[in-house]
Amino acid sequence: MVHLHGDFLGQFCARRPLGRSMSETRGGAARRRAGDTSAPAASPATGLDLHIELAGPRVRAALEAALREGVQTGRLAGGMRLPATRTLAADLGIARNTVAEAYGQLVAEGWLTARQGSGTRVAEDAAAWSAPPPAAATPSAEPRYSLRPGQPDLSAFPRAAWLAAARRAILAAPSDAFGYADPRGRPELRGALAAYLARARGAWAPADQIVICSGFTQALSLLCRVLASRGAAAVSVESYGHQHHRDVIQASGLSPRPIPVDDDGAVIDHISGSSAAVLLTPSHQFPLGMPLAPRRRAQAVQWARRAGEVVIEDDYDAEFRYDRRAIGAVQALAPEHVIYAGTASKTLAPAVRLAWVVVPRRLLPDVLSAKSLTDRHGSSLDELTLAELIASGDYDRHIRRSRLLYRRRRDRLVAALGRSMPRPEISGIAAGLHAVLRLAPGMREADVVAAAAGRGLALEGMRDYCPAGVTYPEALVVGYGTPPAHAFTTAVTRLCAVLQDRGTLAPPRGARQQGPP
Ligand SMILES: Cc1ncc(COP(=O)(O)O)c(C=O)c1O
Numbered sequence: 376m377v378h379l380h381g382d383f384l385g386q387f388c389a390r391r392p393l394g395r396s397m398s399e400t401r402g403g404a405a406r407r408r409a410g411d412t413s414a415p416a417a418s419p420a421t422g423l424d425l426h427i428e429l430a431g432p433r434v435r436a437a438l439e440a441a442l443r444e445g446v447q448t449g450r451l452a453g454g455m456r457l458p459a460t461r462t463l464a465a466d467l468g469i470a471r472n473t474v475a476e477a478y479g480q481l482v483a484e485g486w487l488t489a490r491q492g493s494g495t496r497v498a499e500d501a502a503a504w505s506a507p508p509p510a511a512a513t514p515s516a517e518p519r520y521s522l523r524p525g526q527p528d529l530s531a532f533p534r535a536a537w538l539a540a541a542r543r544a545i546l547a548a549p550s551d552a553f554g555y556a557d558p559r560g561r562p563e564l565r566g567a568l569a570a571y572l573a574r575a576r577g578a579w580a581p582a583d584q585i586v587i588c589s590g591f592t593q594a595l596s597l598l599c600r601v602l603a604s605r606g607a608a609a610v611s612v613e614s615y616g617h618q619h620h621r622d623v624i625q626a627s628g629l630s631p632r633p634i635p636v637d638d639d640g641a642v643i644d645h646i647s648g649s650s651a652a653v654l655l656t657p658s659h660q661f662p663l664g665m666p667l668a669p670r671r672r673a674q675a676v677q678w679a680r681r682a683g684e685v686v687i688e689d690d691y692d693a694e695f696r697y698d699r700r701a702i703g704a705v706q707a708l709a710p711e712h713v714i715y716a717g718t719a720s721k722t723l724a725p726a727v728r729l730a731w732v733v734v735p736r737r738l739l740p741d742v743l744s745a746k747s748l749t750d751r752h753g754s755s756l757d758e759l760t761l762a763e764l765i766a767s768g769d770y771d772r773h774i775r776r777s778r779l780l781y782r783r784r785r786d787r788l789v790a791a792l793g794r795s796m797p798r799p800e801i802s803g804i805a806a807g808l809h810a811v812l813r814l815a816p817g818m819r820e821a822d823v824v825a826a827a828a829g830r831g832l833a834l835e836g837m838r839d840y841c842p843a844g845v846t847y848p849e850a851l852v853v854g855y856g857t858p859p860a861h862a863f864t865t866a867v868t869r870l871c872a873v874l875q876d877r878g879t880l881a882p883p884r885g886a887r888q889q890g891p892p
Contacts, residue, residue: 429467478495520831520869532723556752564759568580591716601741602629603628603629609649612653613661641653653684657704657705658701664802680712691717787867791867812851823874
C-alpha cells in the first residue's frame with residue numbers, strides 16, 4: 376500500500392471514514408460549496424467508491440502507483456469497473472485530466488482496459504502472476520442425502536408469504552421502526568406472539584414480558600448469564616439433549632447437571648440441589664420424543680416454587696403433533712416460575728433466527744439489561760415481517776400445511792421400516808420432526824452411521840445427544856423432516872437398505888407392539 380505522509384495526507388487522501396456517503400466526500404463538499412446541491416451522479420459508471428491513498432508530490436505518479444499496487448495485490452479484482460474520471464477526480468480533489476492520464480498510462484501497460492460504453496476496468500488477467508494459487512479442490516465430505524434431525528425441510532420455507540409479509544410490513548412501518556428499539560423487540564411482534572401463544576400454546580404471555588431473541592440459543596445464553604450474575608452455579612438438564620445447549624450453559628459460567636429421563640420424561644426428583652434452573656422439553660422430549668407426564672409437570676412446578684428457582688421450558692417443536700392433542704405449555708401453571716421459550720427454527724427455518732421468551736417479572740430487568748448489552752435488540756425488520764406473517768394468518772396456514780406434510784412423511788417412514796424389518800422399534804413419533812429407531816443388541820450406531828455415509832446418507836446416533844458418562848441405547852435419531860420433498864423417498868430407501876444389509880434393527884420386545892408414546 377502506498378503510504379501517506381506529511382501535508383499530503385490532508386491534501387490528497389480520498390479515504391473516507393466508514394459509514395459516510397458520497398455526498399459527504401471532498402467532492403460532495405466542493406459541489407455544495409459551489410452551490411451545486413444535486414446528489415452525486417448515481418449511475419453505476421460514475422457513482423463508484425474507490426479507496427485510494429496518494430503519496431508523494433507527483434499526483435499522477437502517485438495515482439498510477441496506487442492503482443497498479445491495487446491490481447497487483449488483487450485488491451482491485453480482474454474485471455472490476457473503476458469510477459469515471461470525473462468521479463475519482465472529484466473524490467480525490469485533483470484535476471480530471473490527471474485521472475484520465477493515469478488511466479491511459481495503466482491501459483497502455485495492460486493493467487486496465489478501456490472500452491467504449493463499458494468504462495475503465497481492471498484487466499481480467501492482470502493480477503494472475505501475483506494471485507495465490509487456487510486451493511486444491513477438496514471433495515465434499517457431506518453425503519448427498521440427510522436424515523439428520525434438527526431442522527425442518529428448508530425447501531418448504533414459505534418464501535412468497537415471507538416476502539409478501541416483509542413488503543407489507545416494511546411499507547407500513549413508521550420511520551421510527553428503522554431506529555434503535557426496545558431490547559424486548561418490536562411491539563408489533565410481541566403483540567402478535569402474545570395472542571398466538573395464548574391461543575395455540577395455552578401460555579400466559581403478556582406482550583410486555585416477551586423478549587425476542589436471536590434463536591433459543593441466545594435466549595438460553597442470556598438466561599444463564601442472568602442466573603450466573605445472581606450467584607447460581609448450576610442448571611439441571613435432561614440427560615438426553617443437545618450438546619450445544621450444554622455448551623451454552625457452560626459458556627455462561629454455569630455447570631449443566633444431567634437428570635435421568637424415563638418413559639415419563641425427565642425425572643424431576645433428580646434435580647440437583649444446587650441448580651438454579653432446570654431446562655426441560657416438556658411437550659416433546661428432545662430427542663427421545665415422549666411428553667413430560669402430567670405428574671412430572673406438576674412436580675417441576677412444585678420444585679421451582681419450593682426452591683424459588685425457575686423451569687426453562689424449551690417448546691421447540693410443539694406445533695408438530697400428529698396422533699395426540701396439543702399439550703399446553705407448562706408455563707401456564709406457574710408463569711412466575713416457568714420461563715417459556717419458543718422458536719421459529721422449526722416452524723419456519725433456522726435462518727430466521729427469531730425466538731421468544733416469556734420472562735417472569737422479577738427476572739425481566741436483568742434479562743433486558745443482558746439483552747441490551749449483547750446486541751441492543753434484534754433486527755426490527757425481521758420482527759415486523761414475522762409479526763405481519765402471524766397477523767395475516769399465513770404463519771398458521773404454513774404450520775397446518777407443514778403438519779400434514781410431516782405427518783405423511785412420518786407414516787411413510789414407519790411403513791417403509793415396517794416393510795424392511797418385522798416390527799422395528801420406533802418411538803417418539805407422535806409429534807415432532809424426528810423418530811428414534813432402536814438398533815439390535817450388539818449393533819453399534821457408529822457402524823450404521825458410517826455404512827449410511829458410504830451410501831451417501833447422513834445419519835445421527837443417540838450418542839450425539841448424551842453427555843459423557845450417561846449410558847444410552849444404541850439407536851438412530853432419524854430426522855424425517857430434514858430432506859427436501861424430492862429427496863425424501865431416496866433417503867428413506869437408503870436408510871432401509873443400510874439397516875437390511877446389517878440386520879441392525881432391534882427385534883420387538885416380547886409381544887409388545889411399538890407405537891407412538
Ligand atoms: C431441542 C431444541 N431446542 C431449541 C432449538 C432451537 O434453537 P434455535 O432457536 O437457536 O435455532 C432446537 C433446534 O434444533 C432444538 O432441537
